[in-house]
Amino acid sequence: MDTKWKKYRNNTALKIIAFLLACTFAFLTFYSAFYVVEFQYKNANGMSDFFQGTKMGILPNRRILLFNFQAMLKSLKR
Amino acid sequence: MIKEYKSDENVKSGQAFKAREAELNKEKEETIKDRINNKKKEVILNAAVSDDDGNIKYSFSDGETIKNYTTKAYDTGVDEDEIRTIGEKQYYRGFPLDAVVVNEKAIRTEVEDEYRDNINYERLEYNEKYDKNKERIDKLKNLKFAVVNRSTGEVFTNMGDNITAQTDLLSLVKADGWSIAVQNGVFSSGKDVNRDNYVYLYNGEEHQLVSFLNKVFANDGYDAFFELNGDVFVTGNGTKMLQKGDEYHDLQQKYLKQLANVEKMKICAVVSLLVLIITVVLLCILAGKVDEQGNTKRAPIDRIYNDIHFVVSLGLVIGFLALTIVFCETLLHTPAPYSDLKYNAMFIGGGAMVAVAAALFIEWLMSVFRHVRCKTYWGHTLINMLFIKSGKKLKEICKSTWNKLKGLFAFQETKNLKTKMLQIISGYAGANLILAIIFAMLVKNHSNGFAFFVALIMIGVNLYFVNLAKSTIKALDDMMEVLIEAENGRFDFNLDVYLMPRYLQDFAMHIVNLREGIKIAVDEAVKGERMKTELITNVSHDLKTPLTSIISYVDLLKRCELQDEAAKSYVEILEEKSERLKKLIEDLLEASKISSGNVKLELTKVNLNEFTIQLAGENEGELTNLGIELRVSNPKSPPIVKADSQKAYRAIENLFSNVKKYAMPGTRVYVDVLEDEKYGIISIKNISKNELDISSEQLIQRFVRGDTARATEGNGLGLSIAENLINLQNGEFKIDIDGDLFKVTIKLPIDK
Numbered sequence: 001m002d003t004k005w006k007k008y009r010n011n012t013a014l015k016i017i018a019f020l021l022a023c024t025f026a027f028l029t030f031y032s033a034f035y036v037v038e039f040q041y042k043n044a045n046g047m048s049d050f051f052q053g054t055k056m057g058i059l060p061n062r063r064i065l066l067f068n069f070q071a072m073l074k075s076l077k078r
Numbered sequence: 079m080i081k082e083y084k085s086d087e088n089v090k091s092g093q094a095f096k097a098r099e100a101e102l103n104k105e106k107e108e109t110i111k112d113r114i115n116n117k118k119k120e121v122i123l124n125a126a127v128s129d130d131d132g133n134i135k136y137s138f139s140d141g142e143t144i145k146n147y148t149t150k151a152y153d154t155g156v157d158e159d160e161i162r163t164i165g166e167k168q169y170y171r172g173f174p175l176d177a178v179v180v181n182e183k184a185i186r187t188e189v190e191d192e193y194r195d196n197i198n199y200e201r202l203e204y205n206e207k208y209d210k211n212k213e214r215i216d217k218l219k220n221l222k223f224a225v226v227n228r229s230t231g232e233v234f235t236n237m238g239d240n241i242t243a244q245t246d247l248l249s250l251v252k253a254d255g256w257s258i259a260v261q262n263g264v265f266s267s268g269k270d271v272n273r274d275n276y277v278y279l280y281n282g283e284e285h286q287l288v289s290f291l292n293k294v295f296a297n298d299g300y301d302a303f304f305e306l307n308g309d310v311f312v313t314g315n316g317t318k319m320l321q322k323g324d325e326y327h328d329l330q331q332k333y334l335k336q337l338a339n340v341e342k343m344k345i346c347a348v349v350s351l352l353v354l355i356i357t358v359v360l361l362c363i364l365a366g367k368v369d370e371q372g373n374t375k376r377a378p379i380d381r382i383y384n385d386i387h388f389v390v391s392l393g394l395v396i397g398f399l400a401l402t403i404v405f406c407e408t409l410l411h412t413p414a415p416y417s418d419l420k421y422n423a424m425f426i427g428g429g430a431m432v433a434v435a436a437a438l439f440i441e442w443l444m445s446v447f448r449h450v451r452c453k454t455y456w457g458h459t460l461i462n463m464l465f466i467k468s469g470k471k472l473k474e475i476c477k478s479t480w481n482k483l484k485g486l487f488a489f490q491e492t493k494n495l496k497t498k499m500l501q502i503i504s505g506y507a508g509a510n511l512i513l514a515i516i517f518a519m520l521v522k523n524h525s526n527g528f529a530f531f532v533a534l535i536m537i538g539v540n541l542y543f544v545n546l547a548k549s550t551i552k553a554l555d556d557m558m559e560v561l562i563e564a565e566n567g568r569f570d571f572n573l574d575v576y577l578m579p580r581y582l583q584d585f586a587m588h589i590v591n592l593r594e595g596i597k598i599a600v601d602e603a604v605k606g607e608r609m610k611t612e613l614i615t616n617v618s619h620d621l622k623t624p625l626t627s628i629i630s631y632v633d634l635l636k637r638c639e640l641q642d643e644a645a646k647s648y649v650e651i652l653e654e655k656s657e658r659l660k661k662l663i664e665d666l667l668e669a670s671k672i673s674s675g676n677v678k679l680e681l682t683k684v685n686l687n688e689f690t691i692q693l694a695g696e697n698e699g700e701l702t703n704l705g706i707e708l709r710v711s712n713p714k715s716p717p718i719v720k721a722d723s724q725k726a727y728r729a730i731e732n733l734f735s736n737v738k739k740y741a742m743p744g745t746r747v748y749v750d751v752l753e754d755e756k757y758g759i760i761s762i763k764n765i766s767k768n769e770l771d772i773s774s775e776q777l778i779q780r781f782v783r784g785d786t787a788r789a790t791e792g793n794g795l796g797l798s799i800a801e802n803l804i805n806l807q808n809g810e811f812k813i814d815i816d817g818d819l820f821k822v823t824i825k826l827p828i829d830k
Contacts, residue, residue, distance in 0.1 A: 006368045018361050019440065025354040026436030027429040032347035034406070034425060039340050 089208050095201050102200065106193040113185050115161060118178045119170050126171070219321045226301040228262070247303040259303045260288075263296040354436070361440055365447035374451040379441070383460040384449060391442035398435035402428045498581040506543045513539065546579060553578040557589055569597050607673075614670045618663045625663065629656045665795040668728075672802040679722045679806060683829050686751050686758045687716035689726070694749060697734045705743035706764075712751045717758030719826035721807045726826065729800035729811075733762050733822055736796055740820070742767035757810070757825035766818045774813035800824075 008014060089095075161170050168175040215236060224235035224247055231243040241247070248261055259266045265288045295302040320327040366374040382390075409424045449455040456462060513536045520529035556578075560571045571593065575586045632652045640646050671677055694710045701708050737747050741764040752759040778801050800822075801811040810825040 005363060006372070009364050010367045011364075015361065015364050018357055018364065019437070022354055022357040022361060022440055023433040023437050025350045025357060027433040028350040029347055029354055030402075030432035031425050031429045032343040032350060034428060035343045036340050036347060038424075039336060 089205060092201060094208070095204050098200065098204065099197055102193060102197050106189060109193070110186050110189045113189060114180060114182050115168075115170075115175065117180045117185065118175050119161070121178050121180060122170050122173050122175075214325065217324045219324045220327065221304065224303045225295065226303075228299050228301060247301075250303070258291075259301070260291040260296050261301040261303075263292060265291065358440055358443070361444055362447045365444040366451055374448060376448050376452055376454075377445070380445050380448055380458075382445075383458060383463070384446070384455055385459040385461055387442060387445060391438055394438045395435045395442075398431050398438070402431040402435075405431065495581070495585065502543075502546070502581070506539075509539050510536065549577075549579050550582065553582045553586065557582075557586060560589060560593075564593065564596070569593050569600070611670050611674045614666055615674075618667045618670070621663050622660075622667075625656060625660055629653075629660065632656055662795075665799060669795050669799050669802070672799065672806065677725075677806060679725065681720050681722055681807065684719050684721045684723050684726060684826070685716045686719055686753075686760060686826070687712040689723070689730075690749055690751050690760060693727070693730055693734060697738070700738060701734075701747065704738060704741075706737070706741050707746040708749065709746050710749045710751075713753060715753075717751065717753040718829050719758035720829040721809070721826045725803045725807060729803040729824065730760065730762075732796040732800040733824075737762065737764050740764075740766050740768065742818070753828070756828060758828055759823060759825050761821060761823045763819065763821045766820050770815050770818060770820065772815075774815055777813055777815075778811075797822075 092099075159171075161168050161175065163169075218236055222235075222237045224233055224237055224241050224245075226233050226243050226247070233241055233243055235241045248259055248266060291302060320330045366376065369375055379387075406424050406428050409420055409427075412420065446455065449458060513532055517529055517532045517536065520526075520532060556573060560573055563569075563571050573586055573590055575583050575590060578586050632649060635649050636653065640649065690710055690712065694708055698708050741747060745765040748761075748763045750759075750761045750763075752761070778797050797813070804811040804824055804826070808827050810823075812823045812825075814821040814823070
């Protein structure tokens with residue numbers, strides 16, 4: 001095996017490229033996994049942009065009650 | 079609020095803003111009062127001076143000391159930094175505020191100017207906000223509402239002009255599963271909806287929608303009814319699209335886009351992880367450069383002790399991962415929660431930290447692989463350097479000291495295993511008994527500390543004996559295994575004598591010596607056999623040269639015209655004996671070659687029918703002359719075997735030669751060709767003219783002849799050569815003797 005891989009094992013540039021590739025993909029793995037987890041967490045807890053933007057109520061059976069209306073009324077009340 | 083909304087002109091004329099304006103004016107008066115008091119406080123503070131006795135007096139800028147005003151002594155002293163109201167008067171530091179005159183008019187003018195600007199700005203903002211929210215509400219397509227002022231009966235709605243205070247809105251609400259209402263402070267909802275399920279979420283915190291509705295509407299004297307678009311839901315299993323045109327629809331679109339991104343990100347995460355794993359494996363394979371001799375070279379970082387490297391790398395990796403979590407958690411809980419900047423910082427910053435952690439991990443892993451390839455992983459650890467190596471030296475010193483002590487006292491060890499085992503068992507039982515007695519006595523005397531110490535010794539003693547028993551069993555097991563191997567002829571076993579208990583080392587050493595003895599004997603036997611073969615080969619060669627000359631000269635002599643009849647008969651005898659000698663030498667050479675394995679085989683397909691017919695044809699004439707009848711039987715389908723035809727021919731020719739020499743004249747020789755699953759078979763049967771009082775095994779040995787009187791020609795090598803030649807071709811050779819019946823069976827493998 002040593003002989004078979006010798007030319008690759010002595011190629012520093014190849015190793016640097018592979019090392020940087022590994023770091024990049026570690027970054028991408030975190031980025032994408034965290035994106036998914038964070039979105040799902042926010043979604044489950046009524047914190048997604050949709051929920052927050054609409055200032056809605058949420059029902060346990062996952063049906064969402066839109067209730068942005070209150071913000072408008074509040075400003076008119078003043 | 080309803081009134082204001084229903085009258086746009088009120089907003090435009092400023093009427094709608096009157097209430098807020100009044101609030102601001104009230105706030106303005108409060109501010110003027112505060113500023114005047116603050117100014118007075120400032121004047122009082124500037125006028126306060128201390129005399130030589132430490133008493134405070136108040137002196138104004140003209141130098142006159144105020145005497146006409148009496149300071150008020152507080153119960154809690156006069157240095158408090160706040161205004162106190164005592165009776166109808168206000169005091170600051172005990173000084174009456176009404177005694178100080180400031181320019182109140184200037185202060186009022188300043189505050190009024192400020193508030194004028196503020197009020198104008200707020201009015202403008204109010205109008206803008208009103209217009210904006212009115213526009214938003216007018217645009218609503220996915221939510222219908224009606225808000226009724228209970229005292230005036232005014233209705234604020236986007237459900238059309240036919241909705242009035244008299245409309246039975248509650249019935250409308252209850253008819254729809256997704257409508258809610260608060261009427262006279264009582265919450266109602268459509269069918270199938272539990273009021274407790276209505277939760278209003280804001281920044282991730284839950285609020286009861288009921289309390290919210292009460293706060294916004296019911297407490298201010300309004301009834302509110304909401305009829306929600308049946309499609310205004312995002313369900314768990316799919317999304318119902320909202321009606322286009324309002325902000326709910328826009329938000330839903332944004333949400334769905336994010337949802338689609340999540341699916342892509344899931345794939346991205348899996349692919350990235352796979353590529354990461356592949357790259358890490360590749361880096362492990364590539365770890366360490368290779369020199370000319372094919373040895374792995376270590377990197378400068380590998381000089382760090384491996385255990386230190388492991389601990390530091392582990393610490394750093396955990397540290398960076400923890401930092402990532404803390405960083406993301408902190409950002410998640412900071413205010414302005416939904417800005418893109420915050421999320422970008424969280425993703426990119428966190429990702430960068432994870433990448434650094436991955437880099438540190440890979441660096442450590444590659445170092446491990448380099449050390450493993452150099453076989454220096456364990457050797458290059460601090461633990462090994464500090465404890466194991468030093469420990470080994472210490473052990474060596476102890477061992478040599480003990481040996482010296484043993485020498486001094488000339489301690490003679492018994493070699494009887496039974497005695498030794500008895501000694502060990504007695505020692506074990508005795509030590510436990512003594513320690514148990516001591517332990518019991520100590521516990522009885524409440525010396526728990528010492529008892530604990532003795533208990534520890536007991537545990538140590540028992541652990542020592544358990545270990546001794548374990549190593550004894552292992553040693554006995556190893557020795558048994560080795561003896562079984564020796565029984566099967568395998569002597570290249572290893573026995574780690576010095577890892578065994580000392581009292582078993584002698585026995586193990588005997589086994590090792592036995593192995594050595596047997597190995598030497600076997601080696602010598604092999605060597606003797608080889609020498610014998612070489613001797614035969616060399617002697618045969620040396621004999622062959624003069625014999626060739628003898629045969630040639632005998633041939634020449636035969637051609638001469640010899641007159642004497644006796645001389646002629648002598649020449650014939652010479653020719654016959656020299657030919658016999660030649661045959662003997664050739665057989666010897668052949669046997670020698672076969673036994674030394676110096677024979678090259680050329681395996682081809684051989685048709686046994688044709689083979690036997692050819693051999694029978696060649697020998698039939700001679701056999702007939704000797705009065706022996708030859709019977710050959712072949713199967714219809716000829717067996718095809720894989721054999722070296724020349725070597726097989728030589729073997730069977732030897733058998734025919736035997737038949738000619740030893741078969742009884744007037745009898746028959748049967749040559750049968752057969753076939754089974756694996757082999758093609760040739761059997762040759764004849765009746766011996768001499769009595770066969772020798773076993774088949776003996777017959778096969780070299781230089782052994784069935785004709786013990788040695789009355790016939792032959793050298794006793796024919797059967798041995800035939801057997802060896804057949805065996806060389808992966809065949810089988812068998813001799814059966816039954817009285818005078820002599821049967822040889824040759825099996826050659828079928829060519830598949």
